[in-house]
Amino acid sequence: QVQLVESGGGLVQxxxxxxxxxxxxxxxxxxxxxxWFRQAPGKERxxxxxxNWRGSTTYADSVKGRFTISRDNAKNTVFLQFNSLKPExxxxxxxxxxxxxxxxxxxxxxxxxxxxTQVTVSS
Numbered sequence: 001q002v003q004l005v006e007s008g009g010g011l012v013q014x015x016x017x018x019x020x021x022x023x024x025x026x027x028x029x030x031x032x033x034x035x036w037f038r039q040a041p042g043k044e045r046x047x048x049x050x051x052n053w054r055g056s057t058t059y060a061d062s063v064k065g066r067f068t069i070s071r072d073n074a075k076n077t078v079f080l081q082f083n084s085l086k087p088e089x090x091x092x093x094x095x096x097x098x099x100x101x102x103x104x105x106x107x108x109x110x111x112x113x114x115x116x117t118q119v120t121v122s123s
Contacts, residue, residue, distance in 0.1 A: 002025070002026045002027055002097055002111075003025045003026045003112075004096070005025075005115070006020060006022050006094070006116060007020070007021050007022075007117060008020040008117065009093060009117030009118045010120070011120045012119070012121055013122050014086060014121055014122065016085050016121070017081070017084075018081075018082045018085065019079060019080065019082065020079065020093055020117060020119075022034070022077065022078040023075075023076065023077050024076040024077070024097060025076065030053050031052075031053040032098055032100070033051070033053070033098045033100055033101055034050065034069075034096070034097050035047065035051075035095075035096045035097075035098070035103060035104070036049045036094070036096070037096060037110075038093045039092050040088075040091040040092075045107050046060065046107075047060055047105040047106070047107065048060055048067065048080070049063065049068075050103030051070065051103065052101055053071075053073060056103070057069050058105065066082070066085075067083070069081075078095060080093070085121045086121060087121045087123040088121075089121055090121045091119060093116065093117055093118075093119050094116045095114040096112060096114070097110060
């Protein structure tokens with residue numbers, strides 16, 4: 001089993017910045033692909049960004065150039081840096097891990113999930 005714990009959420013003004021962290025514990029493998037998803041009330045859980053163990057990244061088109069995903073394999077931690085946040089990006093943000101090396105944009109292909117952290121962007 002893998003346990004994922006997100007932190008760093010909160011309230012931020014539109015245009016502001018924030019950084020989320022996701023600490024993994026338990027049965028963790030450095031080569032697992034990691035991803036961040038978000039879910040607004042009444043909406044689907046959507047892919048935001050993903051990273052493989054080599055550091056190759058994938059982003060949703062809506063966040064390219066504003067969000068940055070990174071990982072510290074030695075500390076089993078993944079980060080998501082937000083810049084230029086928009087009110088419509090208010091959501092619960094989830095960290096997820098796959099039993100595979102390749103990043104996927106499909107939430108069903110991730111086996112392990114954190115509890116989520118709320119990010120609220122005020123206008």
